Amino acid sequence: MVIRYPDGKKYAALQTAPNTRKSSKSGITYSNRGMTLEEDINQTNLYYLENQVAVIHKKPTPVQIVDVHYPKRSAAVIKEAYFKQASTTDYNGVFKGRYIDFEAKETKNKTSFPLKNFHDHQIHHMKQVRSQEGICFVLLRFSTTDEVFLLDASILINYYENQEERKSLRKEDIQTHGYQVPIGYAPRLDYLQIVQSIYFA
């Protein structure tokens, strides 16, 4: 059964990140708590879209479809499919003519961000985007403190390729090389404010 929101949009519980943080007790909150990083970014991107700030979308989850049934008088049903590993980052789009590309990850760790959150193919994609002069970064959230940092892909790539030294990014290094993203109501995570200041200076 497809569950729908009042506006007719489908409820997509299975497509949100599995590590959903718990809601606040009241159930209604205007702070950031209770939302996953993905939800915050999706709402931010919707805000950007509706206010003509930028056109940035999350890419659909890549799925390998094996078996589809076509029942009479109703929609095609996918009966067998598998999750595929994405060959790119999750988000891309356009801001003032420039290409924007990023990945978003969160950790429950307090003092460091494990590099195992990223994969070879994502790092490779980031390098390719950089070589085409695209704007490429990661959004990293420390979920216990609700802090989000924007880190240019070049910094991540450098740490990723030196994992024999360290398996994680220290929070102090993220603070030194990255930029903290302001958390608000609308937009929730105004990462383009940072993008504007560092890539359009």
Add this chain to the structure above:
Amino acid sequence: MVIRYPDGKKYAALQTAPNTRKSSKSGITYSNRGMTLEEDINQTNLYYLENQVAVIHKKPTPVQIVDVHYPKRSAAVIKEAYFKQASTTDYNGVFKGRYIDFEAKETKNKTSFPLKNFHDHQIHHMKQVRSQEGICFVLLRFSTTDEVFLLDASILINYYENQEERKSLRKEDIQTHGYQVPIGYAPRLDYLQIVQSIYFA
């Protein structure tokens, strides 16, 4: 069973366009015949990627996942899912720092291209991309003559919004306002050659 190419990549028969044209009799051909427009574009994008010309990918088919099984010691299986309508165009990426966004369609018609190949949400997305100064166009193939044209989104939008006058784009209008894309071996469809000449002039 997942069928794999010799290089380990999965065979994705079900994800290619349903209107696959027949292969030539020999089974091997270096001309364009026998490939769908989607296959030609994917191979072209791979060529661009490997030769560091551009980073352009097809977005995954959006799927609404309803039921997933997690068998022990094997991959998660999606047991029920439905095709969702995409809210954007199929292809996007970066070329020399600029954002590139396009949709590709083919017709068996000989003298016109039906506008029903496009949908409101795609046209709306193209307008949004244009307002962010992204490069936005469509690739249109007349499959019976193997001709492919690049048409700027502004032209398509104009015709789309005047469908009470005509329900299709006349081929002569496409030839007048668009640019024929050279068909070759590598890359198969060098649409960025056209992009370079008209958007980077």
